[in-house]
Amino acid sequence: MIALIIGAAVLICGCTVPSGNETTNQTNGTPARAAASTNLTIEQVLVQDGNFSTLLLAIDTAGLEGAYSGPGPYTVFAPTDDVFRRVPSAVMEGLFNDPKGSLAEVLLYHMAPGSYTASDIATIETIETVQGSPIAVDTAGDRVWVNGAEIVRTEIPATNGIIHVIDAVMVPPGVILTATDVTPVETSSVTNTTGTTKITGRYLPVDAIQ
DSSP states (O other): OOOHHHHHTTTTOOOOOOOOOOOEEEETTOOOOOOOSSSSSSSHHHHHHSHHHHHHHHHHTTTTTTHHSSSHHHHHEEHHHHHTTSSOOOHHHHHSSSSIIIIIIHTTTTESSSSOOOHHHHSSSSEOOSSOOOOEEETTTTTETTTTTTEEEEEEEEEEEEEEEEESEEOOOOOOOOOOOOOOOOEEEETTSSEEEEEEEEETTTTTTO
16 A cells, blocks of 8 residues: 555656755854755755655655744755665555654654755764754765765755755664565664764665565
């Protein structure tokens, strides 16, 4: 049933919103709000883009529309429909069967208070999330990962924050995924320059196709 709903959801919307290239300054460790070139909220931008129907379905199912359309500002790390299609169906079924629990926790783990630009993210080690658990940042050259999920599209502006597109679904600590025949969760251990592990994150690899 979940697979049918998600399959139908990806047919919604077909417009694309180009990513922005804004940069901001940081003071006192607090990310500054990115300049918005749109009058749409984060939720409305995701709708108009056309590549986030499954994420929007999850937001609606978990009853979190207010969080994505509220005043913010928020930074959202958004997996696309293509990413969700690669998540094992048993895992998606388990998440959607627990909308106020595991699904809500996963979604809130993809939101951070404040507007973090790509340059902001590249200079810090961890980001606090609305869910409460931090996510780890790792960089190599001009590539940036959050808990093992690579940021593949940056700085899509909204009136209440900023969106970065990632290539995997992140899973907060303590969330148990139900899947009897697959083991989709991988671990990303990020270390600092001294070699000390600072945080361990989890994500759903995009190659775990079922």
